[in-house]
Each structure stands twice: as C-alpha cells, then as structure tokens.
Amino acid sequence: MKLKAENISFKYPSAKDYILKDINLELDNKKIIGLIGDSGSGKSTLCKILSGHIQKYEGEVKFNDEKLPNKGFKPVQLIYQHPEKVMNPKWKMDKVLSESWDVDDATLSEFGIQKSWLTRFPQELSGGELQRFSVLRAVNPKTQFLIADEMTTMLDAITQVQILDSVIKIVKQRDMGFLLVSHDMDLVDTICDDKIYFKDINGI
Numbered sequence: 001m002k003l004k005a006e007n008i009s010f011k012y013p014s015a016k017d018y019i020l021k022d023i024n025l026e027l028d029n030k031k032i033i034g035l036i037g038d039s040g041s042g043k044s045t046l047c048k049i050l051s052g053h054i055q056k057y058e059g060e061v062k063f064n065d066e067k068l069p070n071k072g073f074k075p076v077q078l079i080y081q082h083p084e085k086v087m088n089p090k091w092k093m094d095k096v097l098s099e100s101w102d103v104d105d106a107t108l109s110e111f112g113i114q115k116s117w118l119t120r121f122p123q124e125l126s127g128g129e130l131q132r133f134s135v136l137r138a139v140n141p142k143t144q145f146l147i148a149d150e151m152t153t154m155l156d157a158i159t160q161v162q163i164l165d166s167v168i169k170i171v172k173q174r175d176m177g178f179l180l181v182s183h184d185m186d187l188v189d190t191i192c193d194d195k196i197y198f199k200d201i202n203g204i
C-alpha cells in the first residue's frame with residue numbers, strides 16, 4: 001500500500017501566503033513514520049489534505065496510484081489533534097462511534113472504554129476518554145492508512161502510552177499504514193521506524 005503526495009501546495013482562502021509549497025512524500029505500510037515540525041508550520045493542514053478532508057489544493061494525493069475518493073468512506077483516516085472540534089456535541093458517544101462502524105465489546109475494552117461512557121455527550125468526557133473514541137472511530141475495518149495528528153499531546157504520559165500501544169497493536173494486526181505527527185522527539189524515536197522533518201519537505 002502506498003500513500004503519495006505529489007507537489008502539494010496550499011494556502012487557506014482567507015490567507016495571503018502559501019503554507020505548503022511543493023511537498024512530495026511517499027508513505028507505505030512497511031514502516032511507521034514520524035513527522036516532526038514547529039507549531040503552526042502546516043502539519044495538521046497537510047494531514048487534512050492527505051486524508052481527503054481538504055479537497056481544494058494544488059498537486060495530487062494518490063492512494064495506491066489512484067486519487068482519493070471525494071465521497072464515501074475515506075481509506076486514509078485521520079485522528080484529529082482536537083477531537084472535540086469534530087464531534088457533534090448533540091450526539092451521544094454510541095452514535096458518534098456507530099456513525100463510523102459497529103465496534104465490538106473486545107475492541108471497546110482494548111481501548112479502555114467503559115460502557116457507561118457510551119450514553120454521554122462529548123462534553124461530558126475528559127480529553128483522554130474522548131481521544132479513545134476518536135481513535136476507535138478512525139480504525140474502521142475499512143481503514144487502510146491511519147494518520148495520528150498529535151493525538152496524545154494533551155494527555156498524561158501513562159494515558160499516552162496506553163492509547164498509542166492499542167493503536168500500534170491494531171495497526172500491526174491489520175497491516176495498516178501509520179503516520180505519527182508529533183512534537184515529541186522521544187515519542188517518535190520510541191515508536192517510529194523513521195522520521196521526517198516537516199521543514200525538509202516544505203519548500204517554503
């Protein structure tokens with residue numbers, strides 16, 4: 001499996017300057033790659049492009065040599081940096097989850113999710129509890145490539161390791177590709193096979 005970015009350039013419609021310029025990147029499911037870069041440099045923006053959440057940009061993203069689908073299920077799933085920003089506040093967690101897939105009890109417990117959380121709204125959960133749902137939503141059985149955008153930044157060290165362990169386990173079981181975006185060099189060195197510095201690939 002191959003996720004390829006070809007000459008990606010992008011600027012937000014409201015901004016005057018480009019934040020991404022001529023980015024080329026090739027990822028697969030053989031190695032876990034860590035992407036490291038300064039705050040505000042455009043990592044999350046690139047993640048949104050790679051996963052099909054931003055669709056108007058210059059250049060091309062290809063998954064297994066084909067363009068990403070504009071509609072329907074996205075084979076490249078993004079675990080957002082801020083899960084609370086992308087969950088419907090009016091939906092209880094069981095609906096938030098089942099919108100993606102019917103998660104079995106074993107997977108719920110692997111991710112440390114208590115059944116009682118399923119009947120709560122997003123704002124009634126802690127950051128770590130919410131992030132577990134966000135991860136689970138992204139690991140739909142149809143997911144082929146997973147991008148984790150600073151998914152554990154706000155969590156304490158123990159919770160961070162627990163969640164990441166569960167993610168890596170499922171990535172290996174299902175032979176998915178995995179890109180980890182992080183500020184944390186130690187974390188990247190521990191988890192990833194290789195690392196990429198964002199400033200080295202962004203031609204800005």
Ligand SMILES: Nc1ncnc2c1ncn2[C@@H]1O[C@H](COP(=O)(O)OP(=O)(O)OP(=O)(O)O)[C@@H](O)[C@H]1O
Binds near residue numbers: 012014038040041046
């Ligand atoms: N929707 C938006 N409209 C306009 N500008 C935006 C939007 N989202 C982000 N930006 C700007 O684009 C730049 C890159 O943001 P982005 O979130 O991609 O950075 P990042 O590398 O992920 O930062 P961090 O490490 O803090 O998460 C920032 O200057 C940000 O203010």
Ligand SMILES: [Mg+2]
Binds near residue numbers: 043044045081149150
């Ligand atoms: Mg970011």
